[in-house]
Amino acid sequence: MLLQLTPRRHELISVFMMSIGTTFMFLGYDVQSMMAESVLHSVSTKNPDRISEYAGYYGQAIQYISFAFFSLFTATIQYYISSKSMLVLSSILFTTCYIAYIHVNSYIFYSSQLLLGFAYAMYNSAEGTYLSEHSSRRTIDSNSALETGLGHTSLFFGGVTMLFVFHFVPHTFDGHFLNFDEHVVQVIYFSLMTLTIVSVVLFTFLPTKQFDSIALNTPRVTPSLLSQFKRFGESFTHLNTSLLIFTYVYMGCMVSFMYGIYPTSLSFTSETASDVYIIALYLLSSGAAAFLSAMFIRPMIKRLHKYKLIVPMAIHCISMAIVMILVYCSVPNEATQKPTSNMNVLITPSRYLSIVIGFLLGFADFTITMTRSVICQIAVPEYRAEMFSLTRIYQCVASCVILFISPYLTVTSWILILITFLLAGIAAMFAVLCRTHNNTVAAPIEPLEEEKDEKFTEEKA
Template structure:
């Protein structure tokens, strides 16, 4: 018979092993997302700068089209990624995802349209595989008592990727742009007449592009080695063992049943909102900061914006985690309401501070009320990060509660709708101006809120019946 002392020692050892696995998983996430999120802030602006120098090399809207291809591949991969997890393992799925992520920034060392779109598609596949593998690995390395703390730890540290990325961008910008003010003065003097004296847009030089994407590729490659070294052994009493009893064929059938579920249809507006809003705050709005000719000398705005997003995500994550322990079901209706309000505020501030056509082309038009500066960009980025954290949190919670026997499939379906929304927006973004986003997204917030509240209420009733 085991003594109490040996039992405590065993529990301590198991917890240490859990933390080791979760920390390695989180470090891998930090590596791949540092590159992806940071480059998304500047992707369209970088592509535009390359096109200005060599028009035949790549389309001026390839930044948006490439992300559309990424999310289209994401939609497709989400259909079979849970079944792939069943057929292989979480570790294998994560390893493949890290290779896909690393392939994308490497393309900017020799920019080519064909490789660019190919690597964008690989990026989308990497997304689907990563999120599926992440969920599978956490559940096989967590017990019922530690799952919440492990998820919170992984989320909080993972959100630091944008802070790390913003610091990298600021350092590289300071190294490569020392002569930027003088160059911009010359360009503004020679081109002032054509742009009404407001200056030219912020442009990225070859050395800055090479350094940025070389560093992003190097950091992403660290995830490959990290996931290779991940322990494969499950912890005792884990929530879901890594050895799956479902075949690939049966997994696809479960996926089809979940995709046609009435619950998923009711939650579709929420998932679409998450995808469209992500496209706006992650790529389209930061592009306007660069395309606004009034900001031509504010070369650190992308770094400041990324830092603000990371801070907002982290703060809201801690708030939700704290209040969820004190207020029952805070992660459902209250968090959704806060997320919709913050999303609307984000759109309203963007409406007041952004030229209407700066989403697709360099603009010297005046904003409706005020020009963005370092402080306002940081504050609006914090709001954007907090709103995204709310929407992503409620998506995860409602998927877990509404379909407890098909969590992996429900989460994949949510990502299908989310990536489908992003895909459509990026494909049509060259034809949209600011007003389409700042009015359309709040309307979608209202629609998503109505359907989400209805489904959340039904889920709470179902839970009460099960516990009676």
């Protein structure tokens, strides 16, 4: 006799499978983002005609601008292709992009980054759609929390994967930075490609049956491309959207620094480049911080609901302030541009310091992402979907610009950019909160159920 699944168990299996598939897909993506510049710089040193020494920065910039461009169209694609098919296609594209590292050259690599931006944009649209198809209004919060929590573990397991790979893969240190032979590069990225294939398999077998889902109970209207662009235009001209541009630009700079600039500086600094495990441990600590944030910060915010978004904003500012101080004192000024043995720093860089910085950046990343999720829902309520797309577009364009000029930016330049946009971004978000909630600093974070019941009892009495 076959065991009949209840609708809730069916939901949980669907969301769990998608979450694990997401973890495997982004596991390799996170690793290659942090290693791209150091690996390609190593390849360029031996074969300068094949690819630029700054191809890692330029490739990520192309990927971000591709993401921003295709985000304008992926919302329309989901009306013609099922969310499951979009997830499968995006995971296949993620997998094939690693082929660019099997035999590195400019044409294949930059084309793969363009394709990766499209794959990411497609996944970004399909993720929310699949959740709405396998969640009711009663379970959407729980399912979203499960998917977010498991998805963030990709950073942690990416670090574990790097530790495992580098334990067996040979490497050399030339006194300035870590060298990767072409054979070693092939082994690393073939391993990542193999792990990403797991996401293809999991997405292929995702359940499609719906029960009392949000999507099933919502009328499905297929908008024209022209009407979608019209809505984008209307949301773009709203004052709150204009103010939040500063916040999204800051997010683009912060994410680029976390995933590209700081890990590259570890590879380009002679004191830390000889430690093959340092980037893996940095990645692992970032993932651990994100996971712990999901477990502890959100419940804390609910208990401090009177302070609303002030809590994650404050945690983010404190974390980033400590990060900028530690980076400024421990990273050689030119380590973001080229390999250096100049150790004119106040604090000697080390494995343990990079773990602390990674942990703080993990906290910062989670808090700003969570804050963005809330602000997008309240800033322009009638254009929620468009606001989520616009945040990605602004963030990606900012990342693209900053990564293209990164070869000319020192550590001091990066710190000044981060401070400037952090202050402007937080001020803009504060202004939007005040405008949205009658000049009071608030956000739609509801009090705990027991607190609601107490208030109701008092009012009734």
